[in-house]
Amino acid sequence: MTGQGGIGLSVGMLLRRAATVAPRKEVREVGLAEQPRGTSWAALHERVRRLVDGLRHLGVGQGSTVTTFAWNSTRHLEWFFGVPMAGAVLVPVNVRFSDEQIEWVVTHAGSRVMVVDASLTAHLAKLLPRLRSVRRFVVLPDGGEVHPAFADALPYEKLLADADPVEPRDVAENRTACLCYTGGTTGNPKAVAHSHRSLALHSLAMCAADAFAVSERDIIFPLTPLFHATAWGLPYAAALAGAGLVFTGPHLHPEAIARTLRQERVTLSAGVPTFWLALDEMDPPTEVFASLERIVCGGSAIPAGLVHRYADRGVTMQQGLGMTENMATVALTNVRSNLTSLPPEKQLELHHTQGLAVPGVEVRLVDEEDRLLPHDGVTQGELEVRSLWGATRYENPDGDADTEKFHDGWLRSGDIATVDPDGYIRITDRSKDLIKSGGEWISSIVVESALMDHPGVLEAAVVAVPDARWQERPLAVVVHRSGATATADELRSFLRDRLPKWWVPDRFEFVPEIAKTATNKFDKKLLRSRHADH
Structure with missing residues (x-):
C-alpha cells in the first residue's frame, strides 16, 4: 500500500x-499494414x-x-x-x-x-x-x-x-x-x-547497471512477444526509465529485424537465439548494427561462435537466464570488475555462461536430497532461485505442482548447473534433457552448442533415444545453413575434437526446420517421441 x-x-x-x-x-510500431505508426x-x-x-x-x-x-x-x-x-x-x-x-x-x-x-x-x-x-x-x-x-x-x-x-x-x-x-x-x-509490486520491483531491477541497464537514452526493440512474460518485462522497464520502444507485430523475419535495427536506431534488443542465428546467417551490412549496443538472448543455449561474430560487429551479446515464475529475469552475463584485466577473448567466454544473478535475485545449488552444494564451478546440482518479484506458488496447482516447484521460498528451476566462485552460473542441461549413457551423463546443451559452432550448421537439437547396450544415446537433429552440405561423418569428426568421445551422437537427422514450442524453444518432448524408434 x-x-x-x-x-x-x-x-x-x-x-x-x-x-x-x-x-x-516515441513508442512506435513498424511493419504493420497501416504503418509506420x-x-x-x-x-x-x-x-x-x-x-x-x-x-x-x-x-x-x-x-x-x-x-x-x-x-x-x-x-x-x-x-x-x-x-x-x-x-x-x-x-x-x-x-x-x-x-x-x-x-x-x-x-x-x-x-x-x-x-x-x-x-x-x-x-x-x-x-x-x-x-x-x-x-x-x-x-x-x-x-x-x-x-x-x-x-x-x-x-x-x-x-x-x-x-x-x-x-x-x-x-x-x-x-x-x-x-x-x-x-x-x-x-x-x-x-x-x-502483483503491481512485483512488476514495479522487476522494472527497477531492469534499470540496474548490472542487469539490463535500461536507461532513458535507449531505444528498445523486444523480439520477445508481450504474451511471453510481458516481453521479459522490457516495456514496463522502458516506461520507468522513459526509454523509446519499437514493435513490429509478427514480422520478425531477418530482413524485417535488420530494417528495424537500422531505421529505428535501436540500442537494445532481446529475443531467443533463433532470431539472432537467422540474422547472422543473412550477414547484413555493418550499418544495420551502427546504433545497436547490446542484445539480451535467452530461452536456449547460445552457440559460442555467435557471441564472437556479434562482438566482431561491435555488439555485446548477453546471455540471460529466466523463467515465467521470475518475470523471465534471473541472471545475465556481465564482466565483473575483477575480471576486466582478462584478455578480450577470455572476457567474451564469460558470455557463454548464463551470467550472474541480477540485483534482487538469489541462487543456490542443491542435490537430490535438497542439501546445499558448493559454488566451486565444478559441483553440479539443481539450480534454485528466489527473488524480490518471483512467484511463490501457481494459481492453478495441478496435483503436487506447487510442492514439486516451490519449497521454503525457493523455486526449483529444473536446470542442472554449476556456479563458480565469482558467481557465474553455467547451465549444463535441463534435468529432463540430460542423457545418461552407460552410467555417464551427457549434456545435450553442450553438444548442441558445439554443433552450432560448425560453419555448416544453423540449428541443432540433441535428445536421448533408447539404446539396447547403453540405455540411452544422443541423437542430433540438425538444420543446415543455406547452401551447406555438412554430412554426419563430417560433424562427428568436428565434435571429436571438442567433446568427450562418448558424447558424440551416433545418429544425425537432417531436417529443414526443428519443431519448437509455443515459446520458441526446441520441442524436445516432441523430438524424443518422433525418434523413439531409434
Missing part, C-alpha cells in the same frame, strides 16, 4: 513517470486513461480479468497498462498455444472481456463456442480483415472515443496485475500471478 507521502509501487506509477519525464519519447509516452498515457474509463463501461473493475490475444503493438501495450490500472487482472494468451490450451487459459482465468487483433479473428473464430465465459470482444485494428463471426465485436477506437480520460486511483501494491501462463509442455499451462 502507498505510505503517507510515499509512492505506491504500481503499474500506474510506471506509466505516469514515462509521461512526465519522457513525454515526447508512432505515438509518445504522453499520448499513450492519455489513451490509457480513456481505456480505464472504457473498461468501467464494459463492467471491468476490481478482480475482473481481461484476456488479450494479439501480437506486439502500441495498442496491445495500452492494455498492459490500462487493465491493471483499472484494478483488473491482465491475462495475455500466447497466440501460438494450441486450441485446447487457448480454451483452457480463457476458461481458467474466467475472462469476461477478450481483446483480439483483427488479423487473428479468423484464428479465434472456430473457438468462439468454447469461450463461454467471454461476454464481450474488443478488436484491435492492425490492418487485417475482421472475421464475420466478430461482426458484433466492439472496435477498440470506438471504445476509446466514447470514454473520458479519467485519472484512475492507485491500486494496492499487492493486488494481482497480470496472470502469465507457462508454456504447458507437461499438462495444462500453469498460471503465475504477478
Whole structure:
C-alpha cells in the first residue's frame, strides 16, 4: 500500500513517470499494414486513461480479468497498462498455444472481456463456442480483415472515443496485475500471478547497471512477444526509465529485424537465439548494427561462435537466464570488475555462461536430497532461485505442482548447473534433457552448442533415444545453413575434437526446420517421441 507521502509501487506509477519525464519519447510500431505508426509516452498515457474509463463501461473493475490475444503493438501495450490500472487482472494468451490450451487459459482465468487483433479473428473464430465465459470482444485494428463471426465485436477506437480520460486511483501494491501462463509442455499451462509490486520491483531491477541497464537514452526493440512474460518485462522497464520502444507485430523475419535495427536506431534488443542465428546467417551490412549496443538472448543455449561474430560487429551479446515464475529475469552475463584485466577473448567466454544473478535475485545449488552444494564451478546440482518479484506458488496447482516447484521460498528451476566462485552460473542441461549413457551423463546443451559452432550448421537439437547396450544415446537433429552440405561423418569428426568421445551422437537427422514450442524453444518432448524408434 502507498505510505503517507510515499509512492505506491504500481503499474500506474510506471506509466505516469514515462509521461512526465519522457513525454515526447516515441513508442512506435513498424511493419504493420497501416504503418509506420508512432505515438509518445504522453499520448499513450492519455489513451490509457480513456481505456480505464472504457473498461468501467464494459463492467471491468476490481478482480475482473481481461484476456488479450494479439501480437506486439502500441495498442496491445495500452492494455498492459490500462487493465491493471483499472484494478483488473491482465491475462495475455500466447497466440501460438494450441486450441485446447487457448480454451483452457480463457476458461481458467474466467475472462469476461477478450481483446483480439483483427488479423487473428479468423484464428479465434472456430473457438468462439468454447469461450463461454467471454461476454464481450474488443478488436484491435492492425490492418487485417475482421472475421464475420466478430461482426458484433466492439472496435477498440470506438471504445476509446466514447470514454473520458479519467485519472484512475492507485491500486494496492499487492493486488494481482497480470496472470502469465507457462508454456504447458507437461499438462495444462500453469498460471503465475504477478502483483503491481512485483512488476514495479522487476522494472527497477531492469534499470540496474548490472542487469539490463535500461536507461532513458535507449531505444528498445523486444523480439520477445508481450504474451511471453510481458516481453521479459522490457516495456514496463522502458516506461520507468522513459526509454523509446519499437514493435513490429509478427514480422520478425531477418530482413524485417535488420530494417528495424537500422531505421529505428535501436540500442537494445532481446529475443531467443533463433532470431539472432537467422540474422547472422543473412550477414547484413555493418550499418544495420551502427546504433545497436547490446542484445539480451535467452530461452536456449547460445552457440559460442555467435557471441564472437556479434562482438566482431561491435555488439555485446548477453546471455540471460529466466523463467515465467521470475518475470523471465534471473541472471545475465556481465564482466565483473575483477575480471576486466582478462584478455578480450577470455572476457567474451564469460558470455557463454548464463551470467550472474541480477540485483534482487538469489541462487543456490542443491542435490537430490535438497542439501546445499558448493559454488566451486565444478559441483553440479539443481539450480534454485528466489527473488524480490518471483512467484511463490501457481494459481492453478495441478496435483503436487506447487510442492514439486516451490519449497521454503525457493523455486526449483529444473536446470542442472554449476556456479563458480565469482558467481557465474553455467547451465549444463535441463534435468529432463540430460542423457545418461552407460552410467555417464551427457549434456545435450553442450553438444548442441558445439554443433552450432560448425560453419555448416544453423540449428541443432540433441535428445536421448533408447539404446539396447547403453540405455540411452544422443541423437542430433540438425538444420543446415543455406547452401551447406555438412554430412554426419563430417560433424562427428568436428565434435571429436571438442567433446568427450562418448558424447558424440551416433545418429544425425537432417531436417529443414526443428519443431519448437509455443515459446520458441526446441520441442524436445516432441523430438524424443518422433525418434523413439531409434
